[in-house]
Amino acid sequence: MSVDKELFVNRELSWLEFNQRVLDEAADAYVPLMERLKFLAITASNLDEFFMVRIGSLQTAIRNNRPAVDACGLTAKQQLNAVVERVHRMVARMYDIYLSELEPALKELGMRRRSVTSLTPQQSDYLSQLFDEQMAAILTPIAVHDPDEFPLLSGRTINVAVQLAPADGEEGFRFAVVPFGQSDLRFISLPGEGDHEYVLGEDVVELLGQRFFSGEEVVSCAPFRVTRNADLSVREDDGTDLLSEMEDVLEERKDSFCVRLEVSHSVTTPTLSFLKQLLKVREEDIHVVPGPAGLKDMMEVASASVDSRYSYPAWEATSTGGFEPGVSVFETIRNGDQLLYHPYDSFEPVVRLIEEAAVDPDVLAIKQTLYRTSRRSPIVNALMLAAENGKNVTVMVELKARFDEARNIAWARQLELAGVQVIYGVRGLKTHAKACVVVRRETNGFRRYCHFGTGNYNESTAGLYTDVSYMTANADLGHDIIAWFNATTGYSQLQQFRQLHTAPVSLRDRLLALIEFETQQARSGLDAGISAKVNSLVDPDVIEALYTASRAGVKIRLNVRGICCLRPGVSGLSENISVTSVIDRFLEHARLFHFTHGGDNQVLLSSADLMPRNLDRRVELLVPILDDDCRRQVIRILELCHSDTAKGRRILEDGTFAAPKDPESGIRSQLEFQARATARHKAQEDARRTTFTPLGPQ
Structure with missing residues (x-):
């Protein structure tokens, strides 16, 4: 790996630029008010995870005296110093947007956060009764006698630090903490006429907290919030039970070291000193x-609005691509490959594939990966039904899917009880691939029906993320995915596939070979081009290959939602590379590639982002789109994403970005995709009304 700050943008700073783009949506006057509040909450939630994982990782490296540097040549300490400064500026901007723009606008709509000093008599009486009947019963004040022996405070929840006057005959202040834990007392609706007014639970404790400490003088109260390190891993090389080990990791997260303390500006100097000692925070x-700590909780306020004028119009995908009601999914796929672009196309055909397979007497086996699922997953339920119906069902459940570990553990146990053969991923690697194959007995023998995706088998996020589903009965892909499952669930070595490429074995090499082909084409004076859409671009080998291609004259257009360590538009290095990042209503999540390949277009989808972790430490798939119509569909998707001038930000050579060219009336790719899907559905409905299907004898 090259180490050169002239070649690469620091990964952490690039991620913070991505989060700034999300925050800019919260500041955008063209975005509906409630959506702006949601974007603010998303920015805060993103920052929570950044602290838990990335800041935690850097602090762990410093604690362990790791000497390694990143691709820019920065040590962990240097990175942390740069990141902390940038984060403080971002947080200041977040509160400026909330207090100066969003809260006044919400107030005009009648959604008012009340100060406890401006309550009506009716509201004061209501809170007094609520405190005595509910809050005093649910919340528990805890005196702090020795900070080293204080009970654990949960991460990312609200607490109130209470400063008490010194005891008789003593000089030092005393302290107590009131943890809110997982209670639903953060936002308390107030009685009133017409308007929706509320007060924060921590403010109520500040107002009435004296009742917790009868006979004592409360000097001050200060709400605060703790974020803990979550960069913990499980050992997989000592023969221990992985499921048990993951449960231990979840427990370790609860008491890992503090990476951030958010505290109200009302905090006194003695209380802040106490919290620093209690939490051992720098x-x-x-x-x-x-303002309120934990702005991610504002999602609850945004979701409380019932006035649709201040939110994006509801979107429910009605287009099902080539899948028709009443026609078997197997028949449709057998008649031709199908490509769906969610959430514009419905995720329902993917669910139907598993549900039909579960009850089809000709289906013999189902093999599937599960990385992140929904709480009430119809796909998991269908897999359990299939096993109960005697199908041979094998599911690779990735227990190490960060922040979804507990849910995946629960699903794994339920699947096992239903008779599903559950594999907990691959030792030492995270299984991130999205694939399913259904083996069906037909007149001409066994046929394999495949689904490959860029997103999770999660019908909830399929309505919020942009992802591609490719459904095919191609014999080569069917052969490869069976061999892939058998290799990853057993002890066999991965063989060379006919069409598929998998990380960490051959995926990077295949991408580098495709980039090299375009490079050689350009050097020979022939047409060459690369178009790609990914979440993150970090891998130094891939970036250097793209630089080489650019210098050779290859035109490269990239759509990168998040981290981009490549420096585009640098003379003599990357002047032929342009990078656009689209941040809009739906989370851009698809990973798509198009190489012109001398006129023989190579179009592929992948579960992998272009990051070392995906290419070296995860089990991923790179899948060629073999059907011509589906290829053209992917190329059109890429073209429109590159053309976005309303929500597309151009990434600059220093890693920052330029604002959208025409935010008010420019091309907005997500709206255009919605319009195209609506038109497809209307055309399908019109065709059904004018097509007569004769019924034969029963």
Whole structure:
């Protein structure tokens, strides 16, 4: 790996630029008000995870004296210093947007956060009764006698630090903490006429908290919130039970070290000193905020609005591509490959594939990966039904899917009880591939029906993320995916596939070979081009290959939602590379590639982003789109994403970005995809009304 700050943008700083793009949506006056509040909450939630994983990782490296540097040549300490400074500026902007723009606008709509000093008599009486009957019963004040022996405070929940006057005959202040834990007392609706007014639970504790401490003088109260390190891993080389080990990791997260303290600006100097000692937090990891701590919780306020004028119009995908009601999924796929672009096309055909397979007497086996699923997953239920119906069902459940570990553990146990053969991923690697194959007995022998995706088998997120589903009965792909499952679930070595490429074995090599082909084409004076859409671009080998292709004259257009360590538009290095990042209503999540390949277009989808972790430490798939119509569909998707001038930000050579060219009336790719899907559905409905299907004898 090259180490050169002239070649690469620091990964952490690039991620913060991505989060700034999300925050810019919260500041955009063209975005509906409730959506702006949601984007603010998403920015805060993203930042929570950044602290838990990335800041936690850097602090762990410093604690362990790891000397390694990143691709820019920065040590962990240097990266942390740069990141902390940038984060503090971002947090200041977040509160400026919330307090100066969003909260006044919400107030005009009648959604008002009340200060406890401006309550009506009716509201004061209501809160007094609520405190005595509910809050005092649910919340528990805990006196702090020795910070080293204080009970654990949960991460990302609200607490109130209470400063008490010194005891008789003593000089030092005393302290207590009131943890809110997982209670639903954060937002308390107030009685009133017409308007929706509410007060924060921590403000109520500040107002009435004296009742917790009868006979004592409460000097001050300060709400605060803790974020803990979540960069913990499980050992897989000592023969221990993986499921048990993952449960231990979840427990370890609860008491890992503090990476951030958010505390109200009302905090007194003695209370802040107490919290620093209690949580053992560094000065630079303290964020004294001028508004409510934990802005991610504002998602609850945004979701409470019932006035659709201040949200994006509801979108429910009605287009099902080539899948017709009443026609078997197997028949449709058998008649031709199908490509769906979610959430514009419905995820329902993917669910139907598993549901039909579960009850079809000719289906013999189902093999599937599960990375992140929904709480009430119809796909998991169908897999259990299939096993109960005597099908041979094998599911690879990735227990190490960060922040979904507990849900995956629960699903794994339920699947096992239903008779499903559950495999907990691959030792030492994370299984991130999205694939399913149904083996069906037909007149001409066994046929394999495949689904390959860029997103998870999760019908909930399929309505929020942009992802591609490719459904095919191609014999080569069917052969390859069976061989892939058998190799990853057993001890066999991965053989060379006919069409598929998998990480960590051959996926990077295949991508580099495709880039090299375009490079050689350009050097020979022939047409060459690369178009790609990914979430993140970090891998130094891939970036250097793209630089080489650019210098050879290859025109490269990239759509990168998140981290981009490549520097586009640098003379003599990357002047032929342009990078656009689209941030809009739906989370851009698809990974798509198009190489012109001398006129023989190579079009592929992948579960992998272009990051070392995906290419070296995860089990991923790179899948060629073999059907001409489906190829053209992917190329059209890429073209429109590159053309976005309303929500597309151009990434600059220093890693920052330029604002959209025409945010008010420019091309907005997501709206255009919605319009195309609506037109497809209307055309399908019109065709059904004018097509007569004769019924034969029963």
